[in-house]
Structures are given as structure tokens and as C-alpha cells.
Amino acid sequence: MSAPRMEVHAFGLRFANPVLTASGTFGYGSELAGSCPLTALGGLVTKGISLAPRAGNPEPRICETAAGMLNSIGLANVGLRAFLEEKLPFLRDCGTRVLVNFFGETEDDYLRCAEGLSGHGPGIDGLELNISCPNVKAGGLEFGVVPEVAGRLCERVRGATDLPLVVKLTPNVTDVVALARACVQGGASGLSLINTLRGMAIDARTRRPRLARVFGGLSGPAIKPVALRLVHEVARARLGVPIIGIGGIMSGEDAAEFLLAGATLVQVGTASFVRPDAAARVAEELLGYCAAQQVSDVSELTGALA
Numbered sequence: 001m002s003a004p005r006m007e008v009h010a011f012g013l014r015f016a017n018p019v020l021t022a023s024g025t026f027g028y029g030s031e032l033a034g035s036c037p038l039t040a041l042g043g044l045v046t047k048g049i050s051l052a053p054r055a056g057n058p059e060p061r062i063c064e065t066a067a068g069m070l071n072s073i074g075l076a077n078v079g080l081r082a083f084l085e086e087k088l089p090f091l092r093d094c095g096t097r098v099l100v101n102f103f104g105e106t107e108d109d110y111l112r113c114a115e116g117l118s119g120h121g122p123g124i125d126g127l128e129l130n131i132s133c134p135n136v137k138a139g140g141l142e143f144g145v146v147p148e149v150a151g152r153l154c155e156r157v158r159g160a161t162d163l164p165l166v167v168k169l170t171p172n173v174t175d176v177v178a179l180a181r182a183c184v185q186g187g188a189s190g191l192s193l194i195n196t197l198r199g200m201a202i203d204a205r206t207r208r209p210r211l212a213r214v215f216g217g218l219s220g221p222a223i224k225p226v227a228l229r230l231v232h233e234v235a236r237a238r239l240g241v242p243i244i245g246i247g248g249i250m251s252g253e254d255a256a257e258f259l260l261a262g263a264t265l266v267q268v269g270t271a272s273f274v275r276p277d278a279a280a281r282v283a284e285e286l287l288g289y290c291a292a293q294q295v296s297d298v299s300e301l302t303g304a305l306a
């Protein structure tokens, strides 16, 4: 049998393979390029960008947990202007697809950020809209938990950019399908799921929380079963847009499980903290899995759960 075909198409873009890096775990690409061959990836997703730079939360803001980690980074980032001036030039010629993750504290922030990220040509292939952020004008309630609010945000952002718009969903909701549907009706080109699960860790000896901000987002292998369930729930609803599966992917087989559950692409996050070339290895292992399973085209796996 000839080598399995690993190329996939989604949101009008061609990806060399289905494995991307996840936002917040791979910087702006340049930081890890020396340790992870970017051309071996399907793509990379940048750290979340906001209109203004953010310093993030006080330390400690990450800690290891059983089969995972907690973070309360607080969306620290260089801000839109510095991103365009200092980070984008590297991304223009980095040899892989680039999705820019972004967020805001108000609808207007989101719109201005989406507009600011658009029209720059190569270097930004698509946007990933992080809706797991507190809406300052709605008393801090996250944009991503009420379908009407999320749908309206997507619709407004959709009107502000011509780039493919992937919406990243939070798992901290009771009805993920209602949210996903509202986002698709609002014009989402695709859906990424999942973002981190809310959690906390305590040091019993000092009786203190391990994170300065007490609560944080749980990621890594500990969340994989939850992520698979949510991806599958949304896939079964057949909303007509590609899904990017995220949550605890450490190996090619983990990636294959997300594809079988209904994802078209996957992202590797926490694994890059274990070794910076984790995503490239996942891509290579996925190729090995396809060859061993006599899968001639990786797209055949999407939704192929028996």
C-alpha cells in the first residue's frame, strides 16, 4: 500500500495533516520553532491575542496535577499591535497553517480585534475565536455559556472579517450542542473543542491553594474522556462545519480517537509542555497508525466510530 494521504481540507484551507498546536501552549510559533519542526505540523494556533497587551495573573499560575495541569495565566499576551508588528513577520513564512486565537472583554473588543487581524495576507490563514472569556459588560458572565450571547457574538465577528472563523467552545456548560448550534447559526466556519475545565488544587501541608488565583483551567490527559464526549456530542448533531478536537492528546492514537469521534482536525496542547516537539510526534504517529490500520486517507477516520 502507498503511504496514507494525510492532507485534510477544512474551512476552505488545505492542511498538510490534521495535527495543529493548541493556543497558549506554543507561544506565537517562533519560540518553539527551534525545537519542533513547524513543517511537520498541520498548523499552529497562536497564544490568544487581545486589543491591548495583558500581563495576566500573579504567580504561581501553573501547577501540575494528576495526569494534567492547571493554569490561570489570565490570557497574558503582547496585544494586537505588537502581534502584528513583531510576531506576524515570522508567521508569514513559517511553513505551516496559522490560526490566530483572539478574545475580548466586550463585544466591541472582539470586533476591533477581528478587524485588526484581517487583511494582512499570508501569515494569518484563519481566526480562532475564544468565547470562554468574562463579558465585562454582563457582570463577568462568560460569552461562551449562553447560546444567544455566543451566537450574537459570532454573527457580529463574522461580519467583521472575511477570514475563516473557528469558534472555540468551553466545556463548562450543560448543553454544548445548543451552544455549538448557536455559533454555527451565527456564521462559524468551524468549532474547536474543548477549552480547559475549571478546577483547583490545594497544598494540604501549607493549606493554601496552589494557584495564586485559586481556580484555574485543567488540561492534559485527565480531560481527554470529557473532550471526546463533547466532540462526539457535537459531531452527532451534524451541524455541517468541521470540528477541531482538543483535550489531552499525547499520541497518534489519541489523535485518531478524536477523529473517530467526529473531528476533522486536532490540536495538541499540554503535551508540548512535556516535550516541545510533541505535536510533530503526534502527526508522525498518526501517519503510522493509518499505515498500520490500512487507512489510505486520514479523512476516512472522521466520524468513523463503529
Ligand SMILES: Cc1cc2nc3c(=O)[nH]c(=O)nc-3n(C[C@H](O)[C@H](O)[C@H](O)COP(=O)(O)O)c2cc1C
Pocket (backbone or CB within 6 Å): 022, 023, 024, 025, 047, 048, 062, 069, 071, 073, 075, 101, 130, 168, 194, 195, 196, 218, 219, 220, 221, 223, 246, 247, 248, 249, 267, 268, 269, 270, 271
Ligand atoms: C498554559 C495554557 C494556556 C492556554 N491559553 C489559551 C489561550 O490563550 N486561548 C485559548 O483559547 N486556549 C488556551 N488554552 C487552552 C488550550 O488551547 C487547550 O484548549 C486545552 O489546554 C486543552 O488541550 P490539552 O489538554 O491538549 O492541553 C491554554 C492552555 C494552557 C495549558
